[in-house]
Amino acid sequence: MRTTADAVIIGGGIIGVAVAFYLAREKYGQVVLVEKEPFMGSCSTAKAAGGIRAQFDTRVNIEMSMLSESLFTRFKEDTGSEALFNQVGYMFLLSDDNDIKTFKKSYELQKSLGLAVELLKPEDIHKCARDVRTDDLKLATFCHEDGLGDPHEFLSGYEHAARNLGVDIELKAEVTDIETTKGKVGKVKTIRGNISTPLVINCTGAYSRLIGDMVGADIQVQPYRRQIVTTGELDFLQPDFPMVVDVKSGLYTHKESKGLLLGWADKSIEPSFDISIDPDYTDKILEKALDRIPRLETAEIANQWAGLYETTPDHRAIIGWEPVISGMFHVTGFSGHGFMHAPAAGMVTAEVLTGKEPTVDIESLAPGRFATGAVIEEGNVI
Numbered sequence: 338m339r340t341t342a343d344a345v346i347i348g349g350g351i352i353g354v355a356v357a358f359y360l361a362r363e364k365y366g367q368v369v370l371v372e373k374e375p376f377m378g379s380c381s382t383a384k385a386a387g388g389i390r391a392q393f394d395t396r397v398n399i400e401m402s403m404l405s406e407s408l409f410t411r412f413k414e415d416t417g418s419e420a421l422f423n424q425v426g427y428m429f430l431l432s433d434d435n436d437i438k439t440f441k442k443s444y445e446l447q448k449s450l451g452l453a454v455e456l457l458k459p460e461d462i463h464k465c466a467r468d469v470r471t472d473d474l475k476l477a478t479f480c481h482e483d484g485l486g487d488p489h490e491f492l493s494g495y496e497h498a499a500r501n502l503g504v505d506i507e508l509k510a511e512v513t514d515i516e517t518t519k520g521k522v523g524k525v526k527t528i529r530g531n532i533s534t535p536l537v538i539n540c541t542g543a544y545s546r547l548i549g550d551m552v553g554a555d556i557q558v559q560p561y562r563r564q565i566v567t568t569g570e571l572d573f574l575q576p577d578f579p580m581v582v583d584v585k586s587g588l589y590t591h592k593e594s595k596g597l598l599l600g601w602a603d604k605s606i607e608p609s610f611d612i613s614i615d616p617d618y619t620d621k622i623l624e625k626a627l628d629r630i631p632r633l634e635t636a637e638i639a640n641q642w643a644g645l646y647e648t649t650p651d652h653r654a655i656i657g658w659e660p661v662i663s664g665m666f667h668v669t670g671f672s673g674h675g676f677m678h679a680p681a682a683g684m685v686t687a688e689v690l691t692g693k694e695p696t697v698d699i700e701s702l703a704p705g706r707f708a709t710g711a712v713i714e715e716g717n718v719i
């Protein structure tokens with residue numbers, strides 16, 4: 338392992354590899370990525386449902402997604418690797434008047450930023466998602482440019498391209514401490530050796546607070562367990578079934594293999610690193626799914642898993658310089674949207690670090706916002 342580097346990225350999930358790729362493409366210098374596990378992307382990235390959408394209610398999240406969607410579509414051109422962004426669309430089902438009011442406001446903002454989002458009447462919802470129960474629905478929003486991707490394919494593509502551009506990737510290299518001198522980062526200590534560097538980029542997702550603790554920085558990211566269930570083959574499923582989100586119940590579902598993936602965020606769960614499967618959580622997902630898609634009655638469970646959302650108090654990412662120590666940059670806290678925001682996060686991080694104007698204005702994602710109270714909450718969180 339190298340003993341010096343121009344930048345050390347901590348974390349080999351989708352965010353770390355995207356940052357590594359874009360930094361290397363900008364010819365930043367010698368970049369080393371250190372990952373504690375024996376495989377890349379084995380934490381939250383491996384658990385993601387693969388959803389990619391630009392239907393958010395804060396400007397910065399809409400812009401991050403729109404940039405990401407354009408980068409996902411030209412992934413092969415940029416990295417040389419194949420990875421499918423399947424633009425089947427995202428549909429938010431609305432039955433509650435307050436939700437309709439909020440979504441109509443977001444729809445106006447999304448349209449003003451150039452997003453191709455539509456409002457659908459219940460009869461149109463039925464056409465797009467045949468087996469969804471619509472009797473209580475009043476409206477839906479739909480964006481055909483949103484869709485699905487395989488996080489592992491995109492991670493591998495970024496990893497491969499970053500290695501080709503000269504990034505060193507070190508596995509089983511858990512960071513145990515960060516040495517600082519005179520208020521600046523100096524040395525990253527790992528269980529496989531130490532690396533002197535003037536720049537540390539924290540891409541450790543749900544573990545970011547622990548990295549912050551090493552330098553006395555208060556990183557406002559908490560880990561929350563989230564579960565997913567997949568069904569066996571469903572012969573009634575239409576080929577172009579979109580990602581469907583039932584806003585009232587919080588259920589989200591999309592095609593996965595020949596069945597459906599079903600997910601829901603239990604917002605009553607306390608923060609912890611526990612990723613065991615809770616059967617009561619599974620039952621609640623199935624209950625919500627049966628209510629919205631009654632034909633699932635005969636479906637079998639194919640698989641289920643739990644993973645961690647890396648959540649900030651306002652459900653928006655933290656991208657920017659750490660205020661308490663020089664030379665530390667955070668790209669973390671994507672609050673359940675890290676796969677879809679990875680391309681944009683990688684690109685804007687590389688732009689900032691090479692002194693360019695970032696393509697998306699990320700001022701409102703600065704780490705210091707929680708201390709100053711300059712917080713704008715993202716409301717459209719699944």
Ligand SMILES: Cc1cc2nc3c(=O)[nH]c(=O)nc-3n(C[C@H](O)[C@H](O)[C@H](O)COP(=O)(O)OP(=O)(O)OC[C@H]3O[C@@H](n4cnc5c(N)ncnc54)[C@H](O)[C@@H]3O)c2cc1C
Pocket residue numbers: 347348349350351352353371372373374377378379380381382383384385386387388389510511512513540541542543544563564565643644645646647669670671672673674675676677678
């Ligand atoms: C059930 C579920 C469904 C989801 N669905 C979606 C979705 O549909 N769309 C979407 O966009 N997002 C989704 N997400 C969120 C998405 O998975 C995350 O936002 C994203 O993976 C975050 O990537 P990351 O690289 O920041 O974190 P991670 O993938 O967790 O990577 C962080 C890495 O840092 C490493 N690390 C930690 N500490 C250290 C250390 N001390 N030294 C070295 N390495 C360290 C870890 O081992 C890990 O590999 C979902 C998440 C879950 C749990």
